[in-house]
Amino acid sequence: MDDNSRVGEARRFAAALALRAGLDELEAGRLAIVVTELGTNLVRHAQRGQLLLAVREEAGDVEMVAIDHGPGIADIRRSMDDGFSTGGTPGTGLGAIRRQARDFELHSSPEGTLAVARVGRAQAAALAAAPAIEVGGVSLPLRGEIVCGDAWAAAVEGTRTSVIVADGLGHGLDASEAAQAALDVFAADPWRAPRVLLEVIHARLRSTRGAAVTLLQADAASNRLRACGAGNVSARVLSGAVDRSLVMQHGTAGLQMRRPEEVEIEWPQHALLIVHTDGIASRWEAQRFYPLLMRDPALAAALLLRDHSRERDDATATVIRRRM
Structure with a gap:
């Protein structure tokens, strides 16, 4: 993710994966938002950022993994709040991901940030049936x-x-x-x-x-x-x-x-x-x-x-x- 054009490319790829996963229009829209926010954060703030996407057919969802090599997020809790920004943007990125994704977890250190997010079918039912x-x-x-x-x-x-x-x-x-x-x-x-x-x-x-x-x-x-x-x-x-x-x-x-x-x-x-x-x-x-x-x-x-x-x-x- 080294250029803004990559964000649009990732969003188009995610749309194809949404069809494969059987997501409805609302769920596909959620997926587009999450991919856009993850990709934009990588382009604007990260060093050597990668965004990986895949369908998990049995789970009926699309999984996204964002990987970068720094500089890390100094205050993750504050960064999750809407309105917080270090780049002159509205600051809704991480908060939007948390709201739209069924699963969202983040780990950050000076070596870089790792994030995993998933959007899938029947989100509430899938979460309730979480395996051991x-x-x-x-x-x-x-x-x-x-x-x-x-x-x-x-x-x-x-x-x-x-x-x-x-x-x-x-x-x-x-x-x-x-x-x-x-x-x-x-x-x-x-x-x-x-x-x-x-x-x-x-x-x-x-x-x-x-x-x-x-x-x-x-x-x-x-x-x-x-x-x-x-x-x-x-x-x-x-x-x-x-x-x-x-x-x-x-x-x-x-x-x-x-x-x-x-x-x-x-x-x-x-x-x-x-x-x-x-x-x-x-x-x-x-x-x-x-x-x-x-x-x-x-x-x-x-x-x-x-x-x-x-x-x-x-x-x-x-x-x-x-x-x-």
């Missing part, structure tokens, strides 16, 4: 590619979730085909044991170039986590008291892989489950994520992408948390 577990993610292709060779998906049922993150070898169309094939297997039966799912994925991907795959199943009621994977898709359990990386076996689903073995550990009450592909550096400081432990998981995914993307490959970060 939230999953958020950000996935971006290598610059210059038209598709992403990474992919992720999640199923949530009651107090449990099942998540897959796949990284097709290389990037571009062939990598995307491999990653999507893994997601197709997952979607057919996401609650099968992770080791069984990985074996089925391995067989399905033999006709593709292959992919690194990690599968997680977590239950907030039993506080247990099961994981299984092949290749360099990293998984980490993180809270103020716990920081544990889950070691996945070597190999590539669809090419060469040992018999899958599962890891089962405790899922502490306030811990995030963070899964990311190798387009994101594996060494990052846990302390940066402490302010986000109780926040929308898409914020943590955006932080990981902004500060630790290698920028030479597709990059995906997926974050799971309990809704407290």
Whole structure:
């Protein structure tokens, strides 16, 4: 978002996504307002701003993630008030977003500001039916590619979730085909044991170039986590008291892989489950994520992408948390 013309471009793209999401005229209007305000703030106030938009088909909404590299918002609470402005404008931006979006959360520091907003169908009903577990993610292709060779998906049922993150070898169309094939297997039966799912994925991907795959199943009621994977898709359990990386076996689903073995550990009450592909550096400081432990998981995914993307490959970060 480096020019005012980008705001109009984002608004037109959002209109197309509104049709895909099945939003009515009123909801599409809300979406246009939120996209305009987020985009305008990035152009006027931010350094290296990005605005990401995607349809979440199962949720029936359009999600927007705004990412920038500074200078940050000095007083978030005051900035949310209508009439407050640092740029000579009417100052209705953040307040308008808060009113029009079903979900809106913001995290800011001198390193930059992250925001997530969603506009969707039947907003009040959707909010009332909020699940016990939230999953958020950000996935971006290598610059210059038209598709992403990474992919992720999640199923949530009651107090449990099942998540897959796949990284097709290389990037571009062939990598995307491999990653999507893994997601197709997952979607057919996401609650099968992770080791069984990985074996089925391995067989399905033999006709593709292959992919690194990690599968997680977590239950907030039993506080247990099961994981299984092949290749360099990293998984980490993180809270103020716990920081544990889950070691996945070597190999590539669809090419060469040992018999899958599962890891089962405790899922502490306030811990995030963070899964990311190798387009994101594996060494990052846990302390940066402490302010986000109780926040929308898409914020943590955006932080990981902004500060630790290698920028030479597709990059995906997926974050799971309990809704407290």
